[in-house]
Amino acid sequence: MGKVILTGDRPTGRLHIGHYVGSLRGRVELQNSGEYEKIFIMIADAQALTDNADNPEKVRRNIIEVALDYLSAGLDPKVTTMFIQSQIPELYELTAYYMNLVTVSRLQRNPTVKSEIQMRNFETSIPVGFFTYPISQATDITAFKATTVPVGEDQMPMLEQTREIVHKFNSVYGETLVMPEILLPGNKACLRLCGTDGKAKMSKSLNNCIYLSDSADEVKKKIMSMFTDPNHLRVEDPGQVEGNPVFLYLDAFCKEEHFGRYLPEYADLDELKAHYSRGGLGDVKVKKFLNQILQEELEPIRKRRKECEKDIPGVYAMLKEGTEKARAVAAETLADVKRAMKIDYFEDAELIGEQARQYSC
Numbered sequence: 001m002g003k004v005i006l007t008g009d010r011p012t013g014r015l016h017i018g019h020y021v022g023s024l025r026g027r028v029e030l031q032n033s034g035e036y037e038k039i040f041i042m043i044a045d046a047q048a049l050t051d052n053a054d055n056p057e058k059v060r061r062n063i064i065e066v067a068l069d070y071l072s073a074g075l076d077p078k079v080t081t082m083f084i085q086s087q088i089p090e091l092y093e094l095t096a097y098y099m100n101l102v103t104v105s106r107l108q109r110n111p112t113v114k115s116e117i118q119m120r121n122f123e124t125s126i127p128v129g130f131f132t133y134p135i136s137q138a139t140d141i142t143a144f145k146a147t148t149v150p151v152g153e154d155q156m157p158m159l160e161q162t163r164e165i166v167h168k169f170n171s172v173y174g175e176t177l178v179m180p181e182i183l184l185p186g187n188k189a190c191l192r193l194c195g196t197d198g199k200a201k202m203s204k205s206l207n208n209c210i211y212l213s214d215s216a217d218e219v220k221k222k223i224m225s226m227f228t229d230p231n232h233l234r235v236e237d238p239g240q241v242e243g244n245p246v247f248l249y250l251d252a253f254c255k256e257e258h259f260g261r262y263l264p265e266y267a268d269l270d271e272l273k274a275h276y277s278r279g280g281l282g283d284v285k286v287k288k289f290l291n292q293i294l295q296e297e298l299e300p301i302r303k304r305r306k307e308c309e310k311d312i313p314g315v316y317a318m319l320k321e322g323t324e325k326a327r328a329v330a331a332e333t334l335a336d337v338k339r340a341m342k343i344d345y346f347e348d349a350e351l352i353g354e355q356a357r358q359y360s361c
Contacts (some may be wrong), residue, residue: 002036002037002038003035003036003037003147003148004036004037004038004039004040004144004145004146004147004148004178005027005030005036005038005039005040005146005147005148005149005150006040006042006140006141006144006146006148006149006180007023007027007040007041007042007149007150007151008040008041008042008043008044008085008140009023009042009043009044009066010044010045010047010048011043011044011045011048011059011062011063011065011066012048012052012058012059012062012204013062013065013204014062014065014066014069014204014211014212014213015065015066015069015073015211015212016202016204016209016210016211016212017193017202017209017210017211017212017249017294017298018192018193018201018202018209019069019212020073020212021185021193021252021253022152022185022192022193023150023151023152023185024069024070024073024075024212025073026150026183026185026186027039027041027073027075027080027150028073028074028075030150030183031074031075031076031079031080032074036148038081038144038329039079039080039081040080040081040083040144040146040326040329041070041075041080041081041082041083042082042083042084042085042140042326043063043066043067043082043083043084043085043319044085044140045059045060045063045084045085045086046085046086046091046136047085047133047136047137049086049129050127050129050130050133051120051122051127051130053127053129063084063319064312064315064316065213067082067315067318067319068213068305068308068309068315069212069213069305070082071304071305071308071315072212072213072301072302072304072305072308073212073301073304074301074304077318077321077322081322081325081326082318082319082322083319083322083323083325083326083327084319084323085140087323087327088143088323088326088327088330090143090327090330090331090333090334091136091139091140091143091330093334094139094142094143094330094333094334094337095132095135095136095139097337097341098135098138098139098165098169099132099135101165101168101169101172102134102135102161102164102165106161106164107131107132107134107135110134110157110158110161111157112134112154112155112157112158113131113133113134113157116130117130117131134158134161134162135161135165137158137161137162138161138162138165138166141159141162141180142162142165142166142177142178142180142333143329143330143333143334144326144329144330144333145178145329145333146178146180147178147180147181148180148181148183149162149180149181149182149183150182150183150184150185151182151183151184152184152185152192153184153192154192155182156182156184159180159182162180163179163180165177166178166179166180167179169337169340173337173340173341174340176336176337176340177333177337193248193249193252194245194248195208195209195245196208196209196210196222196223196225196226196227196245197226197227197245198227198243198245210222210223210294212298212301212302212305213302213305214298215302216295216298216299216302219291219294219295219298220291220295223246223287223290223291223294224284224287224288224291226245226246226249226287227245228244228245228246228283228286228287229244229283232283235279235280235281235282236279236280237279238277238278238279239276239277239279239281239283240277241273241276241277246283246286246287246290247273247276247286249290249294250269250272250286250289250290250293251269253290253293253294253297254269254290254293256268258289258292258293258296259272261292262289262292262293263289272286272289
């Protein structure tokens with residue numbers, strides 16, 4: 001069997017540049033590499049409902065936003081299968097079987113679950129669906145026989161839990177499920193891009209995002225108002241590069257050729273950082289440079305999105321076709337799982353024959 005990718009996003013809003021550098025840009029590169037037999041990209045609406053059950057319209061309306069972001073970033077439905085999670089009922093049956101392989105205490109120890117519960121202030125009122133979503137995520141990965149899961153560093157505990165479930169299932173029922181491997185972004189700056197306000201995470205709820213669909217003016221406005229070094233009050237003051245969001249964004253997006261186009265007085269990013277650190281370089285100049293780089297990166301994405309927006313029914317048709325393809329694969333995996341567990345009763349001719357002979361005596 002060839003290499004297979006499974007990854008996706010929760011449709012709770014438009015995708016931002018944190019998604020882009022953390023996963024989406026890499027997905028397009030992997031798609032175009034020709035190294036993977038199949039690529040599945042999931043719009044995880046069922047997972048999004050685990051903490052948005054009281055506002056399903058938020059999830060429902062953002063499915064098209066995520067799909068448009070996928071297409072505008074360069075994902076090609078002829079190569080990559082994009083689908084909607086909730087439209088594949090086989091996933092829920094698989095999840096039910098996997099739940100028997102995981103303890104409550106193990107879920108409670110999952111670092112990602114713990115941090116997400118704290119961030120959402122669930123405390124003791126944790127929805128069961130949210131609490132068990134690591135199991136659901138394991139289902140999503142194994143249902144499509146994924147060998148490779150490209151995600152951010154914060155999702156490593158989730159993949160480790162998936163690997164535990166695969167190991168436990170295969171140990172009990174025989175080699176059935178594929179053991180997946182995590183694929184992290186090659187650029188460390190892309191592992192988790194901070195918000196424009198300097199917060200540790202770029203988040204829709206914190207209103208500190210630059211969206212892929214933002215206009216050129218919106219992008220510029222957000223960049224020019226970005227948090228920097230609070231002690232860098234005058235141009236001549238030494239500035240702090242480490243932890244400075246503007247330089248973190250430059251780490252993620254800047255290439256050597258950008259200096260020749262937009263800032264020829266510097267040879268590379270290291271030289272720019274050195275000048276800022278010793279003083280004599282203002283925040284405005286650095287922000288203007290970042291704006292030019294991001295505009296160059298985002299303009300083709302904005303143009304493709306405008307084209308895709310002209311045919312929304314066509315985008316839904318693409319999702320429907322992708323979902324049908326994905327469901328066929330999930331159904332195969334479910335059949336394999338039920339066969340391994342010996343609960344495919346109507347297909348088990350050996351069981352039926354054995355019991356027929358037993359009762360004919």
